[in-house]
Amino acid sequence: MANEPQRRSYVERLRIPPHRVYRIPPGNWRADADTGGPSAAEIRERCGVGEGQLLAVSMARFAPQKDHATFFEAAARAAAAVPDLRFLVAGYEAEYGEGHIRALAGRYPELEGRWMLWSERLRDGRPLVRCADIGVVHSSGSEAISRAALEFMDEDIPLVTTRVGALPEVIREWSAGLLVPSGAAEAMAGAIVRLARSPGLAARVASGAKQRLERVFDPAEALVRFEETLETIVREGERVRR
DSSP: OOSHHHHHHHHHHHOOOGGGOOOOOOOOOOOOOOTTSOOHHHHHHHTTOOTTOEEEEEEOOBSGGGOHHHHHHHHHHHHHHOTTEEEEEEOOBSSSOHHHHHHHHTTOGGGTTTEEEEOOOOSOOHHHHHTOSEEEEOOSSOOSSOHHHHHHHHTTOOEEEESOTTHHHHSOBTTTBEEEOTTOHHHHHHHHHHHHHOHHHHHHHHHHHHHHHHHHSOHHHHHHHHHHHHHHHHHHHHHHHO
16 A cells, blocks of 8 residues: 555455555656656746746646645635735646636636646646646545655645645645645635745745655665565465465
8 A cells, every 4th residue: 555544444444454454655756857848937937927926836637536626715815815826727637627627717706817727738747846836735535645746845846735645644744745624725725825925934844845755755765665565475475375
């Protein structure tokens, strides 16, 4: 299992003895960069982000468990509090199409001219991460490890995330990001505003997230843990067969 909630669910739902279910945090593997797409600066320009303005970025497929509704309500609240804040919603059609996402945003006059939808598929999505001043992971469920969170952490982007799935394990409150309850738009907006108004806090949690990523999600360490776990399983199997 990649995280402790997954491990517990296998133990509780399937009644597997706890010592037979292993948790192996994955490594944060960095792919080779593809330079064919737009740069982070070009993406910010296309989003209309001017000098001195901040960009909060959401990266998630368009699906119910990603809870874009709460994100847009939080974005509208944050936009009213921070005039220089802009928003980018990057993702691709899944259970929902682009029309659904635009309709959610259309509920809030405060967001008119303040947000952009990015559905262009890029071979290297890291410029979408690097263009952010604040990353937001707003899922209401289905976060086994959250690749988006790891990517923001890897690029020194301060994070706001929900307390869902593995996210409380990935993020350490205040030292590596800000955590809010799932579906709590007011709390999410408050966390976004706090990072937007406090460059010192934003820099501190971004640095802490990078350090945590290197310490807990090191690829070499993940391989060692995986090999050790396989060896343990093999030894256990041999013991049972005797």
